[in-house]
Amino acid sequence: MPELDIQISIDDEGWPEEPALLALAQKVFAAAADYLVREEDQPFPKIPPEVSLVFTDDDSIRAINAEWRGMDKPTNVLSFPAFPLEPGGMPGPMLGDIVIARQTVEREAVDLDKSFDDHLTHLLVHGFLHLFGYDHMEKDEAEEMETLETRILAGLGLSDPYAGQDPIV
Numbered sequence: 001m002p003e004l005d006i007q008i009s010i011d012d013e014g015w016p017e018e019p020a021l022l023a024l025a026q027k028v029f030a031a032a033a034d035y036l037v038r039e040e041d042q043p044f045p046k047i048p049p050e051v052s053l054v055f056t057d058d059d060s061i062r063a064i065n066a067e068w069r070g071m072d073k074p075t076n077v078l079s080f081p082a083f084p085l086e087p088g089g090m091p092g093p094m095l096g097d098i099v100i101a102r103q104t105v106e107r108e109a110v111d112l113d114k115s116f117d118d119h120l121t122h123l124l125v126h127g128f129l130h131l132f133g134y135d136h137m138e139k140d141e142a143e144e145m146e147t148l149e150t151r152i153l154a155g156l157g158l159s160d161p162y163a164g165q166d167p168i169v
Helices: 018-040 058-069 102-112 116-131 139-155
Strands: 005-010 050-056 077-081 094-101
Touching (some): 005 018, 018 050, 018 139, 058 077, 058 102, 102 116, 116 139
């Protein structure tokens, strides 16, 4: 199983404590990395690559979203790969950053009738896949990414978050 160096920053008081977030991230990323290696022939460097997780609030992610994507609104998760990577390519020493907004995750979890942890797990998988070059800008990309998410989440005992929906593009 590939190893990762997970760095966490908590920028909002409403998040669970760092040990709980780190344990969840380790579990989720291990399942995702293992799946990518096993099923997608994803290579990993010998030295564990670093992933930075920023657990923040809606105001902060809104500012980041406006600056980097031109969308002046909060969102649930943003991913910033450290280096351009195509799916199946060898990652460098830094995978990149994943930023998640607590209030949006809470609202969406209620709307989706899911637990906070289950929805956060999905968003961690989603953000992690972006760091490996997966995207959902085109329908075929969205179908591939959503299939990977669904299979990884199934391995974690979670149901298909996209059941009954068209791919998100």
